[in-house]
Amino acid sequence: MAACLPATVADIPALVALENSVFQTDRISRRQFHYLLKKGRAVVVKAVDDAALGETLAGAMVLFFRRDSDRARIYSLAVAPQARRRGIARRLLAYAEAESRRRGMKGVVLEVREDNSAALALYRAAGFQAIGRRLNYYEDGGAAARLGKILAPPEEVKE
Numbered sequence: 571m572a573a574c575l576p577a578t579v580a581d582i583p584a585l586v587a588l589e590n591s592v593f594q595t596d597r598i599s600r601r602q603f604h605y606l607l608k609k610g611r612a613v614v615v616k617a618v619d620d621a622a623l624g625e626t627l628a629g630a631m632v633l634f635f636r637r638d639s640d641r642a643r644i645y646s647l648a649v650a651p652q653a654r655r656r657g658i659a660r661r662l663l664a665y666a667e668a669e670s671r672r673r674g675m676k677g678v679v680l681e682v683r684e685d686n687s688a689a690l691a692l693y694r695a696a697g698f699q700a701i702g703r704r705l706n707y708y709e710d711g712g713a714a715a716r717l718g719k720i721l722a723p724p725e726e727v728k729e
Contacts, residue, residue, distance in 0.1 A: 572617045572618065572619040572628055572629070572653075572656065572657065572658050572661050573617070573618050573619075574615050574616070574617050574661050574662060574664075574665040575615065575616055575618065576613065576614070576615060576616075577607065577614040577615060577616040577630065578607065579604065579607055579608070581614075581616055581627070582600055582603045582604060582607070583600075584616075584626070584627040585598070585603050585614070585616070585627070585630055586598075586599070586600050586603065587627075588627055588629070588630055588648050588650055589646075589648060591650060591651060592648040592649070592650070592651070593648065594710075595708055595709040595710050596708050596709050598632065598646060606632060610634075611634060611635050611636065611637070612632055612633060612634050612635070612645070613632075613633045613635070613669060614630065614631075614632050614633075615630060615631045615632075615633065615662060615665055615666075616629070616630050617629035617630065617631075617649075617653075617658045617661060617662055619653050619656060619658060626650075627650065628649065628650050628653035628656070628658050629647070629648060629649040629650060629653060629658040629659065629661075629662055630646070630647075630648050630662075631644060631646065631647045631648075631662040631665070631666060632644075632645040632646040632647075633645065633666050633669060633670070635670075635673060635675070640674070640675055640676040640677070641675055641676060641677040641678060641679050641718070642666065642669070642670040642673070642675045642677075642678045642679075643678070643679050643680065644663075644666055644678060644679070644680035645680075647659060647662055647663070647680075647689075649662075659692055660692070660696065663692075663693075663696050666678055667719075667721060670721060671721055671723075675721060676720065676721060677718055677719060677720045677721055678698075678718065678719050678721065679701070679716065679717065679718040679719075680693070680698070680716075680717050680718075681704060681707060681714035681715070681716050681717075682714060682715055682717060683708065683712050683713075683714060683715075684703070684712070684713045684714060684715050685712065690715065693717050694717075696719070697719050698717040698718060698719045699717060699718060699719070700715055700716070700717060701716050701717060701718040702715075702716035703715060703716060704716060
């Protein structure tokens, strides 16, 4: 079973290795991870799956929170090739939604490559809907589908 935890500076080498193993372009660099962990308005989350990988990094996600927005943004979500089809991405999405609700966000948005059918299916199954398109979004000129999900407000506590 995977556990989702906040990443630390000590995780940067593993985060960079994961980026390099999953993405061909538009990778987050060591320097960018350091900034995100120390100064950025982001949450960097790691997924550790001890059953599949011997307590190594199974996945990671970068979630942005802007001061002037009521929507969180999933900037990056990656699952190690050897950890796929184990529910890691779904757990990271659940973490994103819970953290977004905790911070008072009303929704979550993201961009995903239009040719990434597996990711599109994952996000649609999680309740994300198409809200737009961005041409030439990626370094290689690829287009992105812009997806969003409205978060249900947390249930009121009844006494």
